[in-house]
Amino acid sequence: MCGKKVVTLHGKKTFREEMGLIKKNPRNWHVKSGQPLTEMDKRILFFQNKGHLVPTRDLIKTPEQIEGIRKAGMLNTAVLDLVAEKIREGMSTLEIDQLVYDFTTKHGGIPAPLNYEGFPKSCCTSINEVVCHGIPSEEEVLEEGDIINVDCTTILDGYFADASRMFIIGRTTPERERLVQVAKECMEIGAEACKPYTFVGDSAAAITKHAHKNGYTVVRDLCGHGVGNAFHEEPDMEHWGKKGTGMLLVPGMVFTIEPMINAGGWQVFVDSDDDWTVVTDDYSDSAQWEHTYLMTEEGLEILTY
Numbered sequence: 642m643c644g645k646k647v648v649t650l651h652g653k654k655t656f657r658e659e660m661g662l663i664k665k666n667p668r669n670w671h672v673k674s675g676q677p678l679t680e681m682d683k684r685i686l687f688f689q690n691k692g693h694l695v696p697t698r699d700l701i702k703t704p705e706q707i708e709g710i711r712k713a714g715m716l717n718t719a720v721l722d723l724v725a726e727k728i729r730e731g732m733s734t735l736e737i738d739q740l741v742y743d744f745t746t747k748h749g750g751i752p753a754p755l756n757y758e759g760f761p762k763s764c765c766t767s768i769n770e771v772v773c774h775g776i777p778s779e780e781e782v783l784e785e786g787d788i789i790n791v792d793c794t795t796i797l798d799g800y801f802a803d804a805s806r807m808f809i810i811g812r813t814t815p816e817r818e819r820l821v822q823v824a825k826e827c828m829e830i831g832a833e834a835c836k837p838y839t840f841v842g843d844s845a846a847a848i849t850k851h852a853h854k855n856g857y858t859v860v861r862d863l864c865g866h867g868v869g870n871a872f873h874e875e876p877d878m879e880h881w882g883k884k885g886t887g888m889l890l891v892p893g894m895v896f897t898i899e900p901m902i903n904a905g906g907w908q909v910f911v912d913s914d915d916d917w918t919v920v921t922d923d924y925s926d927s928a929q930w931e932h933t934y935l936m937t938e939e940g941l942e943i944l945t946y
């Protein structure tokens with residue numbers, strides 16, 4: 642026993658905690674008493690004891706779950722490949738939606754967006770200044786020079802896989818081409834930064850650095866997410882932020898990386914006409930790519946190729 646006087650609060654929160662100034666992370670990782678610690682337990686407990694946010698056990702997928710998500714990912718990729726083949730000037734975004742619905746259901750899948758929290762269609766189609774969650778419509782016809790994100794999520798045998806790509810309609814401006822390219826690089830650089838026992842914020846910092854270096858901003862109000870057994874699981878995969886923040890990433894976790902990169906400011910708003918469509922505040926262009934990734938012992942593996 643050292644000579645320091647110990648003042649306890651008898652379980653009461655300090656004023657700073659009460660005010661939400663210190664956010665204590667939940668102790669998510671539990672080991673049954675008497676159970677020997679695995680190497681993984683030891684590594685996760687090390688970070689948990691330092692106060693970091695660590696995953697709950699249910700976020701570590703079983704081999705069977707991983708195979709299920711992989712199969713959902715393969716169908717999802719086939720859907721996006723079909724969109725890539727058919728998308729053209731003069732086509733409405735509703736036609737894209739119909740392709741997605743017909744192909745997915747024909748192959749035994751369900752488009753996850755359909756009726757998800759009231760979303761009325763089978764995929765999201767987001768053109769130019771639309772950041773994400775654009776609703777396919779008969780009135781919306783693709784024009785030469787448009788850049789469009791098509792975001793598809795497929796449920797197959799109860800497992801979910803989520804991915805999106807940008808498409809350029811005909812020829813566009815060099816500015817839009819560069820935005821689409823850099824947004825893709827941001828996703829790839831964010832994925833490259835994810836190694837076992839790094840943090841969500843490490844990936845976010847790498848994405849932010851690349852976007853800013855190219856004169857772009859990163860949308861802060863929306864993030865990637867765990868995925869696989871449900872559409873949106875923990876953790877929040879931030880794309881903007883500081884190293885060492887957010888959840889610890891460990892082998893067996895499955896999540897998306899889907900940075901939304903703006904040519905202008907990072908601020909966005911939700912269109913009050915439909916309560917879904919997210920648009921840049923300054924109406925500048927925005928681009929996004931997304932994959933579903935599995936954390937392995939070596940780093941990330943793409944499940945939506």
Ligand code: MF3
Pocket residue numbers: 753754755757758760764765774792793794803897899931
């Ligand atoms: N696919 C989107 C994502 O990447 C979510 C779309 S939700 C919807 O997380 F309801 F708009 F489909």
Ligand code: CO
Pocket residue numbers: 803865866897899931
């Ligand atoms: Co997603």
Ligand code: CO
Pocket residue numbers: 792793794803804805931
């Ligand atoms: Co998506």
